[in-house]
Amino acid sequence: MGKSVNPDLAKARSQATFDPANLTNYLYGGPEKLRRKRYLPAFVFKELCTEMSLTDLCLIFLGLLTHVSDYLGLTLSIENMAAKEYKEEGFKSTDDMSREEAYEESMRRAVYTNKRVLQLNLQDQEEQYYFREIFVPGANPFALHYVMFKDAINTQGTEDQIQKWLPLAETYAVTGTYAQTELGHGTFLRGLETTAEYDVQREEFILNTPTITSSKFWPGALGKTANVAILNAKLITKGRNCGMQSFWVPLRHLETHQPLPGITVGDIGPKFGYHTSDNGFLQLNRVRIPRENMLMRYSKVLQDGTFVPPENDRLVYVPMTQFRFVVIGRSGWTLAKAVTVATRYSAVRRQSEITPGGGEVQILDFQTQQHKLFTQIASAYAMIIAAKAAKDLYDSAFSKMEKGNLEDLPMLHALTSSMKAFNTWEMATGVEQCRMACGGHGYLLASGIPQMYTDMVSACTYEGENTVMCLQAARFLNKCQEAANKGERLPQLTRFLQTSRLNISSSLDQDVDLNDIIAAYEFRAATVISEANARLNAGLAMGKSQSEAWNYASQLLVKAALAFSHWFTVRALIENMRGAGFDNSTETLLLQLAKLYALDGMLRYSGDFRKVG
């Protein structure tokens, strides 16, 4: 029996001027991917929530075979076992649980999904993510294991190390974390104090956190879940500091889960959000690991202690760059979830009258409510589509890097740094706007929006604090501006610094031309980047050192990085909407949405746009 839909919501949906399926397919990468995304949770929920005879299961299994047999390697006996095991315990909301209970409930669900992903033989990363998100809606205790731990092995390990360690991670023979941040340092990696001193006699590294500030602090899963860490430490060999390197460090006994000798580890305590993630601390008291435990894809330590440096000492940072891409994409989807909740609520919530005596209206009829929500719908589309565009750039650059061509690494770092800052800040303000648009009910945990905010706003801090990330991107942009000042050739992504002109044909009383919108954002970015460069040079002209002049110009440098990201986002949105092959009614609507996004941005940053004319 179909669920009854609220008549106001049904009416609103019936007024759509486009076919939502076109958009859904586009957003999820096509009808087959969408079908898979929908089929998996539906299948598992059906299996879990109704008493099923073996006949039912066979019918579903046969049904699956016609749809998704290309990846489901179901074995009924295992399915039955998983169903029984989970059904008896069932789902419990963590909203009013203690932190301990909430962590245990999330762990129970995460272990269940880990098992099911293996049983269903789900290989596709996105499908794994969709599947997990259904069952572990909050912070997943295995998040670091799924993302940074495995990515670090894949990108920093030698082929032998990958062969040895990745299967352990894939089958959960070990559960991992990525331990880099210390109590005293998160941003300034050259300030990390944890040492890995090479003992040439025993061909081992001695790991040590010599001070309280060198204690690893914040890594997810460190508090209870992980039994191995990819740990970043200062390598010291032959008396020389060779900079930050990554090491495979066992933390807890694989059977008893007790900390190993020399290891002090625990949870850092309650946080603003992310309650079901056990972020922890770790102290190492001269813990020994074999030489083979250093991840040696790019840099090596030979048996005699000789350090072989990497071709580029930034390659050790690749796992962070990779994860920044994950954050860029997920920010858009988080805002999409929040604005979906708020928009549906606004269709069914009747409050106040527009015409006295005319009866209470759907709050979606208020122009102020439309402005709050439609701008966030547009922003969610913009961030999701810009993330896809950035990922295309990333994939092409990364495949070159894998062949040893590192020329795109600076551009990649700048793009991921600036877009991670831009998207997470936009997501944070957008989710909060959606919460407030729902009035008191938005403040209920049951609305789902508060947890989206408290969990995800941490993305403005982790994986590179946003201001710091903007300044990183500004290093690249400033270099490009200096090259432009000298008439030198620029990377493709920043050639607009040399070509951007303000020749807008639109006037305010006509429907604005989309090419003019892109040109306006391009010109604004070029102007802000040029102004930041001018302020830096003014600082130098005042006799400041390079670093003092950098600090003197840093507020404008942050603005330059954000203006660059805003331009990249608007351009990606308009170009992808025009080129996506939608039918006329859908394309018309999406271009209208793109204009709304761009014009709203011009209003929010009207100072920049007025200044550049």
Ligand SMILES: CCCCCCCC/C=C\C/C=C/C(=O)SCCNC(=O)CCNC(=O)[C@H](O)C(C)(C)COP(=O)(O)OP(=O)(O)OC[C@H]1O[C@@H](n2cnc3c(N)ncnc32)[C@H](O)[C@@H]1OP(=O)(O)O
């Ligand atoms: C939303 C998705 C949710 C999914 C589930 C999530 C669950 C998990 C939740 C949280 C996980 C969180 C994990 C973490 O937070 S891991 C720790 C992250 N920490 C950081 O990001 C540290 C940030 N700091 C730095 O990266 C560096 O210290 C620095 C870049 C700020 C400074 O580097 P440094 O070498 O000290 O100095 P410079 O600025 O002088 O840089 C030198 C040189 O190197 C270039 N460079 C720096 N970083 C990179 C890089 N990553 N890739 C490439 N190149 C890099 C830099 O550009 C300089 O080059 P130059 O300009 O040519 O001189």
Ligand SMILES: Cc1cc2nc3c(=O)[nH]c(=O)nc-3n(C[C@H](O)[C@H](O)[C@H](O)COP(=O)(O)OP(=O)(O)OC[C@H]3O[C@@H](n4cnc5c(N)ncnc54)[C@H](O)[C@@H]3O)c2cc1C
């Ligand atoms: C929920 C969560 C999960 C995390 N998970 C992990 C994990 O799994 N593994 C891990 O290793 N780490 C993790 N972290 C740590 C995270 O990476 C750090 O918090 C982050 O890198 C910021 O560093 P910090 O905390 O030292 O902040 P700081 O760098 O001390 O930032 C404080 C202020 O100083 C400013 N500042 C710092 N440097 C500069 C500069 N050069 N120029 C201008 N301003 C500057 C910043 O802009 C900010 O306003 C996590 C953090 C959180 C919140």
